Amino acid sequence: MSFFESLKKFLKPARPKLKRERELxxxxxxxxxxxxxxxxxxxxxxxxxxxxxxxxQWQNVEKLTGYKIDLMEFDEICLNIVxxxxxxxxxxxxxxxxxxxxESKEVFPxxxxxxxxxxxxxxxxxxxxxxxxxxxxx
Numbered sequence: 001m002s003f004f005e006s007l008k009k010f011l012k013p014a015r016p017k018l019k020r021e022r023e024l025x026x027x028x029x030x031x032x033x034x035x036x037x038x039x040x041x042x043x044x045x046x047x048x049x050x051x052x053x054x055x056x057q058w059q060n061v062e063k064l065t066g067y068k069i070d071l072m073e074f075d076e077i078c079l080n081i082v083x084x085x086x087x088x089x090x091x092x093x094x095x096x097x098x099x100x101x102x103e104s105k106e107v108f109p110x111x112x113x114x115x116x117x118x119x120x121x122x123x124x125x126x127x128x129x130x131x132x133x134x135x136x137x138x
Contacts, residue, residue: 033098033099034095034096034098034099035096035099036094036095036096036097036099036100037049037094037095037096038096038099038100038103040099040103043057043058043059044056044057044058044059044060045058045100045103047088049088056081056083056085058107058108060083060084060085061081061082061083061108061132061134062082062083062084062133062134063080063081063082063130063132063133063134064079064080064081064082064104064108064111064130064131064132064133065079065080065082065128065129065130065131066078066079066080066115066116066119066127066128066129066131067080067119067126067127067128067129068119068120068125068126068127069126070124075120075123075124076091076092076093077091077092077116077119077120078090078091078092079091079100079101079104079131101116104131104132108131108132110132111131111132112131115129115131
């Protein structure tokens with residue numbers, strides 16, 4: 001192996017297969033119905049994270065903001081969820097993403113039913129979109 005081939009190999013290490021690429025192998029129907037890290041009931045949802053399981057009532061959701069991040073090879077749609085206790089972000093790579101999006105559209109009827117498809121365009125833009133904001137009465 002020549003010096004330049006060695007240098008090239010050193011400067012460009014093999015890229016591990018991304019989770020997104022692995023998930024594309026799974027049939028879409030399976031991903032769409034997958035509950036992932038969520039469970040749902042009439043009043044809210046439970047999310048299981050590294051630090052434990054958190055129960056969140058829909059009425060405690062203050063704001064939902066959708067956006068897209070550019071990961072060079074592809075974009076990733078994200079959803080920031082603000083509750084009265086804090087906030088967290090889920091993305092298309094979150095197990096249960098499709099199910100959560102479906103549930104949130106049903107719970108908050110004011111959310112544009114096609115927001116996740118519309119946010120994709122234009123490419124390379126964040127397309128920050130407030131999907132839901134709890135009305136505050138003074």
